[in-house]
Amino acid sequence: MTHGTRRLLSGIAASPGWALGPAFVYRPVKDGSRRECPPESxxxxxxxxxxxxxxxxxxxxxxxxxxxxxxxxxxxxxxxxxxxxxxxxxxxxxxxxxxxxxxxxxxxxxxxxxxxxxxxxxxxxxxxxxxxxxxxxxxxxxxxxxxxxxEGRHASDLTKAPEGSIIVARDLAPSETIQLEPGRTAAIATSRGGPTAHTAIFARAMGLPAVVGIGPELDEIRDGDLVLVHGDTGEVIIHPTPADIDKAKDVSRREGLRPSAPPGEARTRDGLRVEVSANIGHPHEADLALREGADGVGLFRSEFLYLEGTRAPDENEQLAVYSHVLKTFQDRPVIVRTLDIGGDKPVSYLPLQKEDNPFMGWRGIRVCLEHRDLFETQLRALLRASVHGKLRVMLPMVTDLSELLEAKESLRRAKETLRARGQPFDESLSLGIMVETPAAVLLAHHLAREAAFFSLGTNDLAQYTLAVDRTNERVSPLYRAEHPAVLRLVAATVEAARAEGRWVGICGELAGDLDMVPILVGLGLDELSVAPSLIAPVKNRVATLNAGECQELAVQALKCSSPEEVRHLVRLAAPKPPS
CATH class of the missing domain: 1.10.274.10 (PtsI, HPr-binding domain)
Structure with a gap:
């Protein structure tokens, strides 16, 4: 391990936690030199x-x-x-x-x-x-x-990194990041990238601290340099001092980053219960989420059923999948999002044309309402599965009351079909919506009269509100879900839901941002739904909080003028854990 002068680098906080270890400077394997054609004719x-x-x-x-x-x-x-x-x-x-x-x-x-x-x-x-x-x-x-x-060579030499290494790279391709082993790799630091890039998303899912978008200064790091990565603050320190290490430990203690979730429910110090649920995208993730302490499933993405085959899944195929997850969670709520495909997630058997901007195009509920047979097949499967647990169904990308009313009519027809067949289902099945566009927020008072619940999809809500394509690296630093404009939309949604006595959760990545948990609790969210790996940290964070203090903090946050001001406010007010 080399020794040298302390150097502080700043980047984008992409995955929470901190790690200290020797740098492993990753140099991707490139293809070899040109080959001559063999002497064949x-x-x-x-x-x-x-x-x-x-x-x-x-x-x-x-x-x-x-x-x-x-x-x-x-x-x-x-x-x-x-x-x-x-x-x-x-x-x-x-x-x-x-x-x-x-x-x-x-x-x-x-x-x-x-x-x-x-x-x-x-x-x-x-x-x-x-x-x-x-x-x-x-x-x-x-x-x-x-x-x-x-050429008969391996695509990556990341497996050569010594145990406990900090992976330092200009960038990591998705195929490289997903191969990292959390027990072997300590953290990630990259010159390029943003918080919504696949490197960052996979790092969060694997529980690896990560800082991205550091810039060319990262080239100063050499193999073996002692490096401290702090994924909560966006800091990378080369040759850190003992004081730097102690500070990182203290910040992580305050952030509630402990190895496992507390038993039972997540409650604030003054007794407010906050549901901490899991976002999952496949049935085999249900067991993992339950082991991590999930209070339920806040978002079960159903798209995998449609993306994996050359035809749409039939009713019985879907029934088996939904029933498995409901039986796994028993009496805990499971929210299934209906099909959310479009230009960014095409399927071979639907005429989904390539679009210049698929996030603003033909997707979500728009596709479902145009393909009623596809939609109502899914609704029948969900209704039949509802007898196996506590099911809620959620519609994606609703921007207009008429879309919700049309979907409710499709649900009514699905129920009629099942009654005619003599097949049982939960007559009181809850049908709610994702609130992920400014239009849905502005119409929330009307939508709340017809929707049984709301779940805030803050990834898209932030994207549409801030006019930032979160997949565009050039503008990704401008994508900040903690922006006061976004927080005000969250507050307005909660207010509209409360006026009609509706439950409201959040399933965007903001829910897993430990800095923002106090504000979300203070805004009155009933549920925070996060990746399974974040359930324990979020539950522990909730346990350090006082609900009354969180409400006061939320009021102040809504008065802020920038996301940086919001972050600063939260860190100044961070409650100490109980002794």
Missing amino acids: GLSRVSTQVERFKDAVETQTRELASLKDRAEAVAGADEAGVFEAHCLMLKDPELEKRVVERIRDGLTAEDAVRAAVEHFAAGLEALKDPYLAQRAADVRDVGNRLLLTL
Whole structure:
């Protein structure tokens, strides 16, 4: 381990917690030098090189499928979709066509892949669109993995990092981040990226402290340097002093970062109960969430059922999945979000056209109401499953009262069908909505008269309110869910819900932000729904709080003029844990 002068670097706090360890500077494996074509002639040479290319595609398809399974278990189906997209790139007929053409021109499979990949990536970059530029990076990542397979080399050397290392990198591809082992890796620090990038999302899901977007200053770190990463403050310290380490320990103690959830319910010091539930994207995550101490499921994303096959899942297939999760949680509430697909999550059997801005396009409840058969099949499956537990159904992307009323009419028809069949279901099934657009907040008083409950989807709510594409690295620092404008929308939603006696939770990533937990409690949220790995920290954070003090803090936060002011306010007022 090297020794040197203390140096403080600042970046974006991406995943909570702190870690101290030796730096492992990650240098991605790149493809090797160009190869000469073997001395074969004509059709024989072409056939050999094309076969090598196709074998590499099949190998990478299997590897990406494995990574997708791991990502679903760790972070849910939504985030695992990045690997599905990479698989689609591999199978793109245009890629194969161009590779084969270049092989026929005399290139090896390796050089043909290089040429084809660069052709497509450069074309995307030429459009001068930040979103498409990120897709160009995805194309190159897929191409690099293909080349390494063709050359018989491994795609990553992260496994060489010594136990307890801090991974230091310019950036990490999703396929690299998801392979990290939390018991072996201590933390992550990257030059690039934002809090909503896959590196950050996967780090949070795995419980790895992470700071991203540090910039070129991170290049100062050398292998073996002692590094302190503080994922709560966004600080990375090279050669920290004993005082730095003591400060990090103290901050983490105040943040309530303990190894396991307290038994039973999460209550503030003055007795207010706050439900802490789990966001899951696959049924096999239900057991994990329960072990972590979840009070229920605040968001069960149902999209995986539709994204994994070449046809829509039938009623009985869906019934089996929903019933499994409800039986796992028994009398604890489970909120299932109905199908939320669109231009960003296409399925082969629906005519979902590519859109320039899929987050503002044909998605969520809009798709469901246009495909009533698909929607009502899901509703019937959910109704039938409701006899196995405490089910609530939630509609995504509702922006207008008419959408909610149309969905309720579909639910009525689904009930009529089941009654005619003689199949039992919960007649009092709760139908609520995600509040994730400013329009829904402004209409919340009207929506609350028809919806049984609200759940705030603050990821999209922040994106739409702040006019920031959270997938665009160039503007990702502007994406701040703790922005006072967003907090005021949360407060308005709670007020509208309370006026009609409605329950209101939050299932966006803001719920797992330990700085923001006191404000969310003070605003009156009934439930905080987070990734399973964050249930214990959030429950412990709630246990350090006084509800009355949180209400006063929330009032002050709503008067703030910037997200930085909100953060500063919370940290000044951070209650000490009970002695």
